[in-house]
Amino acid sequence: MTMMTAGQYEESLRRLNLVVYMFGKRIENVVDDPIIRPSMNAVAKTYELAHHPEHEDIMTATSHITGNTINRFTHIHQSIEDLVKKSKMGRLLGRETGCCFQRCVGMDALNALSIVTFDIDAKHGTEYYTRFVKYLEYVQENDFTVDGAMTDPKGDRSLPPHKQPDPDQFMHVVEEKKDGIVVRGAKAHQTGAVNSHEIIIMPTLSMREEDKDYAISFALPSDAEGITYIMGRQSCDTRKLEGGTMDQGNLLFGGHEALVVFDDVFVPWDRVFMLKEYEFSRQLVEQFAAYHRQSYACKVGVGDVLIGAAQTAAEYNGVEKASHIRDKIVEMNHLNETLYCGCIACASEGHKEPSGTYCVNILLANVHKHNVTRFPYEISRLAQDIAGGLMVTLPSEKDLQSPETAKWLKKYFKAHRDIPTEHRMHILRLIENLTLGTAATSYLTESMHGAGSPQAQRIMISRRINMQEKQRAAKKLCGIDET
Amino acid sequence: MTMMTAGQYEESLRRLNLVVYMFGKRIENVVDDPIIRPSMNAVAKTYELAHHPEHEDIMTATSHITGNTINRFTHIHQSIEDLVKKSKMGRLLGRETGCCFQRCVGMDALNALSIVTFDIDAKHGTEYYTRFVKYLEYVQENDFTVDGAMTDPKGDRSLPPHKQPDPDQFMHVVEEKKDGIVVRGAKAHQTGAVNSHEIIIMPTLSMREEDKDYAISFALPSDAEGITYIMGRQSCDTRKLEGGTMDQGNLLFGGHEALVVFDDVFVPWDRVFMLKEYEFSRQLVEQFAAYHRQSYACKVGVGDVLIGAAQTAAEYNGVEKASHIRDKIVEMNHLNETLYCGCIACASEGHKEPSGTYCVNILLANVHKHNVTRFPYEISRLAQDIAGGLMVTLPSEKDLQSPETAKWLKKYFKAHRDIPTEHRMHILRLIENLTLGTAATSYLTESMHGAGSPQAQRIMISRRINMQEKQRAAKKLCGIDET
């Protein structure tokens, strides 16, 4: 078996023995927890669509190791076409789930490591790449979901890792043993962590020699001993506990993020992919970041959902033909497709690395992600404009069930004679979900900070621009001869 | 007694017999309901600050009827200075509550009616103004909170009131009796409805003769027989039920909005302020809207809170000196003060109406509100940028109390050596509250639609501009002589 079905995926998660806390209590049954389950459903969609004939071109790939058909989320990009399909896969899943489907982070970690382990070996004569390829085959053959973990807590932002008052603010080696290493630290904001079979750790920033104990990369099963997950809460998370079919907005899907604590966890040598080669930490960060910034293609798909919802709300409100409404819909689409241009362009302008892996154009991937920190907010604002104020003053679905209030809601929230009031309420709850609720945390705030905050992209843009060429051209045109 | 204390206000509410539904059930004790209470607290702040010497200049006024010192929220503006103080009062209360304090809508209704009842009488020889002044004195002497209710459900947006399939989609007279009238309909999005002693009804749009039964204005006690309130729910509303002191973000204050249903309610003649004088409905709408658009001065105060929170988060994160952070803080302030300029300018450019009431400059009030539909969204985006991703991945406060998880949270979410982790969590929860949670519904969505959606302001701007003057100037300068 190289590709699990959604059902097999769910079952495989049940076999894990994760230590997960939420609201101060240990979660015994992670898979069926009503707050976590929608996020599992979203990951499951990445398995399900791989079996749909109309999506298989996008969702699957041929392993360059085994030649087997595999889920694209476990694939190492072998061509420009692969990179472009990755962007399209992100948009597709964003549209089908309306949220963060979490699985891209592992794909991006695998691809980044395929490049960097190769380059480390080329310089140091190490064997990381061999190890990595073996591990990759294991992931591909088992069709695992992998959490790619980069962000350390960081403690005092003004200090490098080795100068932190608490040395654990960055993940580090605390012991080297005969059969492996022992690590300590934590990774914050881990998307989809408790829906993953594996977790890959990478350093969070460029490091110097003094920080070499922090320049480490490795993989572990998600339920390795010593790993603890503490779930982050989201806006409107507890609506999922209310047992209805309306107020949560998105009835099936969601995302989650967790703090993952590593309390002296043992990593066997065959899962160690970088150890103290600090001079490669910057490359690993930038490579992973570039791939992951491309991955924000998914927000184009979520944007599709929000645009579709806004158009539907306009129709239900009976105002879809007003010129200002049509103009706002065009603007939402224009911004959303501008984002699409970014994730396509950074892919189509990709290149081959020495390892054979294809990498996106790093400048354009950063430009793309930087727009993602802006446009979803404006699309969201326009959606709220179109939706109308009812979106935030709508009574609960229980009021729609109670005989004393249902009659008033059905009477007074009816706008279009052919549309049931319930439909109008459903679509407004979806817009609320995407602009204020659980999905807003990913469509907005995660768009801001995921794969690096805006300033990180600005620094990369600054570094990757060929300013000399621009200045040469300008000086020549106006007659400045500096020789 | 002309000015209640906050305590007296709370007690006065307990004496009301309101019919309120929420989550499908009737609320027996409205004042102490944990979801509603924070909104009551916010209104109570308008009473409390009127007794603070440092705020009395802003918070109180001298009644032009009785000469008594009254709460400014019951005052009819007698000068430009009054109008300017109204804007400053809004900012003050926005800053002290961090939410919608709900009481301005009644003040704006009273002022609009003081103008329009006078003008109707001047044309029709009616006695609305006399009635109104008597009612006003009653409100001032009792220091009532008044809900000013304008927005009808509207049904099919393409049809005028009298052509609606359901005639109740707009509030209308169903019977004229000897001692008064009977009305039927509903008002949606009623801010602070269940914290009010009185409710004033106004028509929702400009009407023609065929719609004269809908051209009505009147006042009622909030607990008049036949009135039902159905509470709207807000993002994260149920966090208030969790019993903590952190996750709700704003620990004391909130807002609420409700659907108010009038099921054949009787209004005695002395509380009827307009009846079928359809040609004045447009004036009443525009006058109320102009005052109420000015009232969005409050969002400048909420902006103050969000800016203060963002600056604090930056300090707690240890990044407040980074140039990009400082620049974003400046931008937030610049936008917020630009809003302030709008609410000050429309006041200082106000004028005296025939009734003696001072009215804001209608063009500039619309310009101000239109900026309110934009800048809070950008200020909010910048706040999320500064806050960092932790704002949406933070575990619950219960995780901070549980011994198994508290140690990890305190260790790994500590950023600045002198700041307790709890402080950092508190401030992030406040930013979440303002940009995604309960207060986001008022700081963002209500800023969009309250006092009229953006397109309503654009229409008014278009109408109030002196385009002829601009074209005359342009033609003269370039030598076009059309004579």
Add this chain to the structure above:
Amino acid sequence: MTMMTAGQYEESLRRLNLVVYMFGKRIENVVDDPIIRPSMNAVAKTYELAHHPEHEDIMTATSHITGNTINRFTHIHQSIEDLVKKSKMGRLLGRETGCCFQRCVGMDALNALSIVTFDIDAKHGTEYYTRFVKYLEYVQENDFTVDGAMTDPKGDRSLPPHKQPDPDQFMHVVEEKKDGIVVRGAKAHQTGAVNSHEIIIMPTLSMREEDKDYAISFALPSDAEGITYIMGRQSCDTRKLEGGTMDQGNLLFGGHEALVVFDDVFVPWDRVFMLKEYEFSRQLVEQFAAYHRQSYACKVGVGDVLIGAAQTAAEYNGVEKASHIRDKIVEMNHLNETLYCGCIACASEGHKEPSGTYCVNILLANVHKHNVTRFPYEISRLAQDIAGGLMVTLPSEKDLQSPETAKWLKKYFKAHRDIPTEHRMHILRLIENLTLGTAATSYLTESMHGAGSPQAQRIMISRRINMQEKQRAAKKLCGIDET
């Protein structure tokens, strides 16, 4: 005579003996030079309108020294009302001239000096204020146009004045004599310099003790010996030499800016208003800058012209009813009126200084000017959108006169059956003038840099905000107790 007519103003200029260079040659007759004359016409408008009964309330004031009626441009603001009228005067003249009318800079210098000379005297027991008031009376009685000169060339931006390789990069005292001082240096970007009777010099930045020789302020007749003017050129300046009545866009008015060189110029003591009191240089800079940032009220008037021109172009093109055109016109107005709110609010929130002079609210004046660095660019972009591409592909007016080409132009550039093609060409040339031509240098670039570049306003906004108050409010609301 305390108020000259436009004609008297022109004659008074003829009596000056200015040393003016342009295109490498000395201008013998400045007043009649075809490139300079339109800028003189614009200043003359400030004299002309003061005699129009409908404008006298705005254009004139009562001198607090003599009680005479004077032109407001020579007035020291005695009330909030004066400050508000100043903003309205700026808008009026911007609308009537469509360009920079140049005279505000002297008004702003006089007002700033009225405050600072008073404060210096209060500290040092000097007599600057007495001198200044005497000088002011002279200016008022003669109704002079005064150039207020602040911007030094600045040389190496990283060095303070006293460390510059060339000490003359900042204006400084080179000799103190019995009867006065000798100064050397230059002032750049001097608006309306050669249309002025007087020039007032102020330091360009905050200074320390080492720079005390640079902390000077004084006034001179514009034709004092040793002063040389070198005219700056503007986009499309030479169209004024072509002798037509169309292609220059604005047929009558323009602005100009010049480099003013002071080559060891003598200043008698009674015209010295600051000498080495370096600790007041910052106050003088900030006070002048605040007044002058308010003065960008004028751009609202220029915006009126551009909006009027865009509307006219739309009508001539026959597209004024298209919803997207109407929407763009609304947006232009909205932005323009937002600017208006800024210049009104900073005036109406003004305060009285110890000298009795009223000063604008410095925070809001900076906020206003900062918006001026943005919105005119967007208004201009929208005007170009509405105008259509013909604005930049229109043949010359000579082609309209030549029989071989006139027939084609009249035939093919006719859009609306009732509008002569010439009218359409005229209005397009005006839009070109305002967005690319001579007036664009003031409507756009001067809006950016005049009265300080954007970053200068950001620094002032940062300084003037009460951040402590905002943080206090935020912390209180979320329960942070730092005591």
Add this chain to the structure above:
Amino acid sequence: MTMMTAGQYEESLRRLNLVVYMFGKRIENVVDDPIIRPSMNAVAKTYELAHHPEHEDIMTATSHITGNTINRFTHIHQSIEDLVKKSKMGRLLGRETGCCFQRCVGMDALNALSIVTFDIDAKHGTEYYTRFVKYLEYVQENDFTVDGAMTDPKGDRSLPPHKQPDPDQFMHVVEEKKDGIVVRGAKAHQTGAVNSHEIIIMPTLSMREEDKDYAISFALPSDAEGITYIMGRQSCDTRKLEGGTMDQGNLLFGGHEALVVFDDVFVPWDRVFMLKEYEFSRQLVEQFAAYHRQSYACKVGVGDVLIGAAQTAAEYNGVEKASHIRDKIVEMNHLNETLYCGCIACASEGHKEPSGTYCVNILLANVHKHNVTRFPYEISRLAQDIAGGLMVTLPSEKDLQSPETAKWLKKYFKAHRDIPTEHRMHILRLIENLTLGTAATSYLTESMHGAGSPQAQRIMISRRINMQEKQRAAKKLCGIDET
């Protein structure tokens, strides 16, 4: 010879006998006219770079007709790679010329006709495609510059062609002869018209049967009898007559646009590509527009120049390390690269048409062009911010040559000790040229209206979006079942 050198191109133009008017007079020697010559230089660059080995991959292609190496500007795109290279060619030439190089419009016309003539033949059994291919070979073998002419004067915008009071407001057939047709009308805004060997006419909008006489497409030599060119004037055009080497900003290159009048011109049958097949006019318009909207890739190259100039100005001013300057440079680059993403993505998402020609993704090409109507204005605004006010107050270069003024300019405009004042003046003049002068007409206004005004793109975006798919996704996620 299939590829001319720049010199051969210039000589070939001398052999034309064009009827060109400018400033009301016939131009006898077009090639050497100082106002026109810079535009010829820019076109010549398209010939020159095709012979540079480092650019030949981008600048040349292999003809699918003859197999010869040809200039890409005469090529029919045979692959996605061809489309991508077209975008890169546009950026390259924009950067090397800093202006509009004019030749893309013919390339786009040829490609659009290659598709549409094929499709007409398929429906009507006509022979347009055969004719077209023969003509294409002629263009390729002679390496001609072709003007693609679409925009008619349009007269009264509310009327279709056949209802215009003046029937010539749209190009139409006035006579059909045995050997060809006679046409009348005009094309406005013709970029590079007098630098072209050939001109291809296309209809300007979608037509109905009543307008079939206007549904025509054909090619003519640019000097065919009956064609008259009237040059449009540009901001600062006459600076080119001043004989200097500084004030024109861009010393070598420019663009031009002209009104082209067809006064009963004969077209032989072998050059007629559409005649009355009105139902294909919309396709031809949309196809040409899509290609031409992609062509605004050139503005990315002009943006490179402006960014390079701004960076250079900052260095010369000595402020390049200030954080706000660096941030603005990043923003300029970010916007410019976002545009690049658009022109790359619409190419890489292209597809093959029945004729074998590859066409860009029409939705994304429109999205790209729509951003071009916005971002260059903001990049320009930021460039003016960085440049400083001196950009619009700088004296003329003659003042730098005159001994009386040169000393002051060299002294007072020196900012950085190692940079000659002349260099600073040169770079500021280039920024003036790009933001206000001759190049601003193309970088700004032509970016707005070229290849269709913004509203045209919005309409196309609206048409090309798959809204049903978005609504399906939204409804499914929130549980709306409409079946």
